[in-house]
Amino acid sequence: MKIAVCLSHVPDTTTRIKIGSQSDQIDYTGVQWVINPWDELALTRALELKELPGSGVDEVVVVNVGDSIADPVIRKALAIGADRAVRVNTAPSDSLSVARILAAFFATERFDLILAGLESSDYNGGMTGMLLGGVLGYRTLNGISALNLEAGKLKLSREMDGSRQILVVEPPLVAVVQKGIAIVPRIPSMRGVMQARTKPLQVVDPVKVEAGLTTIGYSYPKPKGACRMVAPGNENELIALLKTEARVL
Amino acid sequence: MSIALYIQGRNRSYTPHQSGWVAFASSFAKSADSRLTLITQGLPPDKAAQLGGFGADEVMVVDGMPPVSDLHNSIEALFPLFKEKGKTFILFGNDTHSKALAALIAARLEFGIVTGVGALPESFSPLVLTRKAFSGKVLTSTLVGKPGVVLVFNAGVGEAVAGISSPVIAELHLNGNSDEGIVVDSEETGDGKQLLTDALRVVSGGRGMKGPENWKPLEELASVLGAALACSRPVSDEGWRSHHEHVGQTGKVIAPELYVACGISGAIQHVAGINGSKVIVAINKDKEAPIFEVADYGIVGDVNTVLPSLIKALKE
Ligand SMILES: Cc1cc2nc3c(=O)[nH]c(=O)nc-3n(C[C@H](O)[C@H](O)[C@H](O)COP(=O)(O)OP(=O)(O)OC[C@H]3O[C@@H](n4cnc5c(N)ncnc54)[C@H](O)[C@@H]3O)c2cc1C
Ligand SMILES: Nc1ncnc2c1ncn2[C@@H]1O[C@H](COP(=O)(O)O)[C@@H](O)[C@H]1O
Numbered sequence: 001m002k003i004a005v006c007l008s009h010v011p012d013t014t015t016r017i018k019i020g021s022q023s024d025q026i027d028y029t030g031v032q033w034v035i036n037p038w039d040e041l042a043l044t045r046a047l048e049l050k051e052l053p054g055s056g057v058d059e060v061v062v063v064n065v066g067d068s069i070a071d072p073v074i075r076k077a078l079a080i081g082a083d084r085a086v087r088v089n090t091a092p093s094d095s096l097s098v099a100r101i102l103a104a105f106f107a108t109e110r111f112d113l114i115l116a117g118l119e120s121s122d123y124n125g126g127m128t129g130m131l132l133g134g135v136l137g138y139r140t141l142n143g144i145s146a147l148n149l150e151a152g153k154l155k156l157s158r159e160m161d162g163s164r165q166i167l168v169v170e171p172p173l174v175a176v177v178q179k180g181i182a183i184v185p186r187i188p189s190m191r192g193v194m195q196a197r198t199k200p201l202q203v204v205d206p207v208k209v210e211a212g213l214t215t216i217g218y219s220y221p222k223p224k225g226a227c228r229m230v231a232p233g234n235e236n237e238l239i240a241l242l243k244t245e246a247r248v249l
Numbered sequence: 250m251s252i253a254l255y256i257q258g259r260n261r262s263y264t265p266h267q268s269g270w271v272a273f274a275s276s277f278a279k280s281a282d283s284r285l286t287l288i289t290q291g292l293p294p295d296k297a298a299q300l301g302g303f304g305a306d307e308v309m310v311v312d313g314m315p316p317v318s319d320l321h322n323s324i325e326a327l328f329p330l331f332k333e334k335g336k337t338f339i340l341f342g343n344d345t346h347s348k349a350l351a352a353l354i355a356a357r358l359e360f361g362i363v364t365g366v367g368a369l370p371e372s373f374s375p376l377v378l379t380r381k382a383f384s385g386k387v388l389t390s391t392l393v394g395k396p397g398v399v400l401v402f403n404a405g406v407g408e409a410v411a412g413i414s415s416p417v418i419a420e421l422h423l424n425g426n427s428d429e430g431i432v433v434d435s436e437e438t439g440d441g442k443q444l445l446t447d448a449l450r451v452v453s454g455g456r457g458m459k460g461p462e463n464w465k466p467l468e469e470l471a472s473v474l475g476a477a478l479a480c481s482r483p484v485s486d487e488g489w490r491s492h493h494e495h496v497g498q499t500g501k502v503i504a505p506e507l508y509v510a511c512g513i514s515g516a517i518q519h520v521a522g523i524n525g526s527k528v529i530v531a532i533n534k535d536k537e538a539p540i541f542e543v544a545d546y547g548i549v550g551d552v553n554t555v556l557p558s559l560i561k562a563l564k565e
Contacts (some may be wrong), residue, residue, distance in 0.1 A: 013498065013518055017386045026387070037499060096355060096362060121498060123382045123389075125364050127352045127401075133320075134356025139430060140320055143345040155434070158318055161344045161446060162259060162439040167318055170430035179492065179500060212361035216377065217390040227531070227541045232550030235562040238530070241546060246528045248450075248507040249474075 004111040009070040038117025044182040078196035079188030090206040094213040099131035104207040112171035133174035145180030250283040253335030258292035273407030275304025286334040301416035315425040326425035355399040364401040384521035405504025448477035455481040457512020461489035466556035497522035515540025
């Protein structure tokens with residue numbers, strides 16, 4: 001069995017996001033790039049599965065759509081334990097385009113299980129994984145909070161709003177993972193970092209896709225009005241404000 | 250022009266967020282001078298009609314359908330309906346099932362897809378939508394180049410007013426294939442308790458609560474307010490509270506009318522999960538805590554004294 005983890009590279013969540021002088025792009029100078037947190041967890045689970053005795057998982061491969069800015073992040077995934085990496089060489093645009101580019105790659109190399117994260121912490125789109133499944137025509141499920149292997153099939157837990165199903169699914173599957181899939185993300189070991197230098201990072205050309213969406217401008221949100229302070233001991237006043245001013249009580 | 254909104258009912262009824270989505274979709278349709286068709290699944294016709302009354306012109310009450318986790322066949326069954334009723338916009342709320350269908354229909358129709366929609370478009374022709382990105386640090390304007398788009402609404406949008414429209418109701422039985430490669434091994438359908446993501450009021454505790462033994466006042470406050478409980482990530486990581494209560498970038502994203510943050514510093518990853526709330530109240534002993542930058546009302550004080558007097562005042 002072969003597992004692919006779709007990996008997006010995102011600015012560290014604590015980074016300040018600066019809009020460029022033309023206000024039609026983000027100024028990424030000095031930004032610290034990291035593996036999207038969900039993808040880190042997906043990778044962690046994929047590696048845990050591979051290490052189970054008799055798992056039958058031959059390879060865990062990370063796949064990224066990105067330009068060379070993503071390379072250090074991809075190396076980190078290799079250091080964490082991925083066997084190899086593929087980078088489809090183009091700056092990502094809207095999620096349907098990224099999904100199509102990924103799908104074109106997955107048409108050239110078959111994986112039994114493709115993992116994607118709930119959403120990326122940059123554009124918070126949360127659609128790429130499902131779109132990929134749609135374009136590829138593989139079985140596709142979101143809301144996956146637990147993933148196991150059972151006799152060549154995938155046993156997963158799917159959380160919907162207020163209910164949960166345990167499903168047994170025949171590969172190939174695209175699974176969009178969320179909270180619960182792994183508890184703590186793995187971090188690279190010294191040995192892992194050394195090994196990562198020689199692991200294959202294959203750079204492939206993208207197919208041409210026509211972007212349906214374009215980001216034409218960025219702005220900062222209006223600063224929120226000042227917080228109205230109530231002195232401790234005056235909880236009555238807070239309640240009155242919530243009733244008459246905010247009208248939420 | 251035609252606009253369709255899809256809603257899957259919950260426990261054969263609908264939630265306040267779902268009625269908000271109908272109201273919001275209706276303002277979309279009005280601004281676009283278009284009719285709104287509500288497509289419901291999992292709702293009895295009377296409930297579907299009620300839900301439609303929040304602003305739809307027409308309601309298609311769908312039943313039958315492939316199993317919920319058989320998403321491809323679900324889309325296969327719904328496809329003709331979306332194609333006919335949603336030529337310009339196909340709208341969804343942001344629950345798990347809706348998001349899955351949104352992506353699959355967009356992929357199938359080759360429509361652009363924009364999620365996180367919380368406001369009417371800046372303009373309809375050309376279609377330009379504003380949404381938050383980078384966990385709310387910036388706003389982006391997205392131009393949709395060609396007609397035909399799938400939008401996913403945020404929770405908490407729309408001013409729902411019951412009975413403002415009297416939609417035409419049509420019932421539709423859809424069959425579909427079902428995929429034998431997906432087998433349901435077991436199913437839990439929840440305990441009927443209010444879901445955190447549905448709740449209109451939420452009381453939340455952070456590390457400032459100091460330990461799980463101190464949750465009593467939060468539980469009491471939640472019970473007087475009829476609120477659900479939430480917590481920051483360290484609280485669920487430490488096992489003080491269940492993981493289901495964790496809100497934020499890596500937890501649940503919620504948009505209640507009232508969010509009360511107790512002993513929570515307001516880290517960006519926490520705020521990413523709650524900044525859709527209508528009103529945020531913060532109780533924190535540190536007046537410099539970043540939570541006060543996003544809060545509407547604040548009390549600088551110790552939770553151990555503020556919470557009991559807040560509960561007492563509320564009960565009076
Ligand atoms: C990739 C990533 C993802 C993350 N995702 C999330 C997420 O989804 N959700 C989330 O919450 N966090 C998340 N975090 C963690 C986040 O950065 C913060 O560490 C966390 O939110 C802090 O939790 P807290 O406010 O409860 O604790 P603290 O930061 O320790 O704050 C405790 C607060 O309580 C106050 N306090 C202490 N005692 C009292 C008292 N007696 N009375 C009143 N106030 C008191 C203090 O002044 C302080 O402000 C994430 C971090 C990373 C790196
Ligand atoms: N550029 C990319 N390359 C590879 N995978 C991606 C990329 N962008 C998004 N993904 C995958 O899709 C998930 C959801 O991202 P998004 O739809 O951008 O919120 C991520 O967690 C990744 O698994």
